[in-house]
Amino acid sequence: MTQSLSPRVEAVFWFLLTATGYFLLASLSLHATKGADNMAAVWPASGYVLALLLLMPAYPRARVSAFAGMILSSLAANIWSGVPLASCFAYSFANGCEAAVALWLIRRREPGELSFMAPRSVALFCAAALGASVVSAAIVWALVAMLAGASVDFFLSWLTTVLLGMLIVTPPIVMLARMLGTNAMGRASAAMKVEAAAILTGAGLVTIAAFTQAHFPLTFLPCIAVVAAAYRLGPFGAAAGMLIVTIITSLMTGQGYGPIAAIEEAPKVKVLFLQFYLLSLLFTTLPLAALLIVRQRLAKRLEQSNRWLLQAEAAALVGHWRVDLIGWTIHWSDQAYRVHGLVPGSPVDVNYSVKQYVAEDGAAVRKILEVAVSTGEPFEFQGRIRRADGEIRHVKSHGSIETGRGGQAIAIFGTVQDVTETVENARILEAARSAAERVANTDMLTGLPNRRHTLAFLEKALAGARDHGAPLAVAVFDIDHFKRINDAHGHAMGDRVIHRVGQRAKAALRDEDMLGRIGGEEFVCILQRSSAQAAEMVAERVRKAVETGTAAEEGLPQATVSIGLAVFDGELDIEELLHRADQALYAAKREGRNRLRMAA
Structure with missing residues (x-):
């Protein structure tokens, strides 16, 4: 100012x-x-x-x-x-x-x-x-x-x-000056001003009533009035009420009125008693008013935090719940009700919340909660619930155990989150990944594993044979005189022949065997858990299946294959094993084609 x-x-x-x-x-x-x-x-x-x-x-x-x-x-x-x-x-x-x-x-x-x-x-x-x-x-x-x-x-x-x-x-002087400086009194509602005036006037009237007579010891009445002012008006009410009580009690006692003036003691004793009375009243009301303000602020902060929590739960589709193990009751937040497809406030019990899970998931949830209660450790589980409308939703829960004296479990607190979209997105992503992996590993013409996938599979098979002694054989074959087929019938017909050869060869293999196309008209059969004799029988079956199958296919030119077979003999890498099979393939071609030869 x-x-x-x-x-x-x-x-x-x-x-x-x-x-x-x-x-x-x-x-x-x-x-x-x-x-x-x-x-x-x-x-x-x-x-x-x-x-x-x-x-x-x-x-x-x-x-x-x-x-x-x-x-x-x-x-x-x-x-x-x-x-x-x-x-x-x-x-x-x-x-x-x-x-x-x-x-x-x-x-x-x-x-x-x-x-x-x-x-x-x-x-x-x-x-x-x-x-x-x-x-x-x-x-x-x-x-x-x-x-x-x-x-x-x-x-x-x-x-x-x-x-x-x-x-x-x-x-009161400091608080009043600051209220005037910040226009706090101007912003106060008329009802609040009337209430403040009534409370402070009441405090003055009560004090006058108590200290204008000495017949009844009513010194406690001003205490009640000041406490009421502190409760309703905060620190300023306590300070203003205290000032009013002090003025009135000092004036009345100084003029010989009131219960303190009636004490049959020396004047200085009366003054000391009045001072003691005012100090007692002051140290009761002023800290009380400050604590009330702190409580109000904490209540507002808690209310705001709860409001933010509800907003955050609604945005994240996360609710919270608490099971009282003593009273065997359960509390759900509004979002927990929504996750389960219920109207907030609907009556639910502990058994209902677990029964919402589908049968196979409900048993697992019960076991997880029982273990958590017995050990006191935090828990986490995910399962499917059947909502009130019959829809199946995936939910995920995190929680902890509340313990009382002696470490006894008294409650379970947890969160529940609807993760259906997350699970569905993960499923779609996995399907897309699998599809992409299939595309990356598949030969588009024949539908068989491509060169990269085939050689990677052979690497693992060779490692198993080398480390564990599992039998392994590799049969390399290609289509005889494939260039003539392309020249005579065109590349489109050549592609049809390659596709048919691959299908006939695959049909002749066992479930544990693998067939892959490694380039042009060349294929590789990986024969696992096969002795030399068994591998030779399978490879010969492949040759015959191609020879008879393509001949019977209407509209396709006759096609045969030459096969080179190599049985694992301690090779350190797949290149060495494939080289042996290639040498056997060249031998089959030199000897007239449409035949099988075993590598030395």
Whole structure:
């Protein structure tokens, strides 16, 4: 509110604001509510100065002006009340020191804005006020003792008086100024303003009712009123209610009204009891209000987190569930209901949730959960459920076991996710991969394994024969005089002949054997678990099948094959084994074709 003023005008502003307020509050305390040794029960001027120091900008000139205004107004108020001049200087010096110490202690831990909404900041403020009050009391007690003598009672009375002044007056001034500065009061609804006014007015009326009579000890009624203000209005309600109660109780007790004034003790005892009463009320309500604010913030944060959780569950198709093993009940989130095809809130029990799984998956789920409960280990399972509409869906669950005292399992918590699309996409991807692999490994003309696949299969078969002694033989054959067939009948007819030869040869093989086309009109038969004699019989069967099959095929020219057969004999690689088979093939061709020859 002073940002547009020049530094000199701003200094004057804080000087006048501090001096005027301090003089009025100090004079009121000294003349309206007096205790033993001419000491006020509460010294609100200390709280007023500390509030201004916390609110004003951290400019040295502003603070110096505020301290100057406080010292001068303190001297004026004490002199006007008849306090000896030496004591006036001692009191003013001590009050100045307490304000400086309190500000230093607060800024040392909280260089920014001190908030009365956080328990930690409230505790810091109370500790700083107590420390400053002790320093102030010690200073004034030492000075007065040198001047006119002072008892320990004077020390305690001063300490509690200025402590109450800071604890009771500073918070409402600071909070009210900040609410006005941020227009928080302007943004409040009319209903809220009416409620706040009613609560604070009620606190004042209840306090007046309790302290204008001494017949009934109704000192607990203001406590209830301030707690209600703290509950409904937060820290500001607690601080404002506390200030109202302090003003009324101090005035009434000082005028001889109320249950505390009726105590048959010395005046200073009554003042100390009033101070004890206010301190007890203060330390009950102010921390309570801060804790209530923390609870409200946590409740809002929890509500927001729950809202985000529900949104995240809906977006990810993930729900959560919890089984109470003690009460044998189950809780589902809204998304868990949707995963199962149910309306959120529909009645379900533990058995229903497991029965939703198809028979073969349900047994596995039960076993996994039983093991998890017995071991306490986290679990994971995936299965198929039959929804309420009859649709089969794939779901996946993760979870953990909640344990109580003694490590006993008391609940199971888990998530459930609809992974049907993921499973279906994986199936489609696997099918596509398999199809692509088949295409990559298949000869397009004959439908037989191509050269790459055939040689890879032969590599594995050779490794098995070499490592485990499994019998293995390789038969290499090609079509006799294939060039003549192409020249006489055309390449299209040649392709038909190659395809027919491949089909007839494959039909003649056993299930454990493999036939592949490795180029042009050349084929390879991989004969596993075959002795030399058995391999020769199979290879001869292939030759005859080609010879008779192609001859019987209407419209196709006659075709025969020559075959070279090599039985595994410790070769280190497939090239060596294939070379032996090729040599036998060349021998069959030299000897007239359409025949089988065994490699040496």
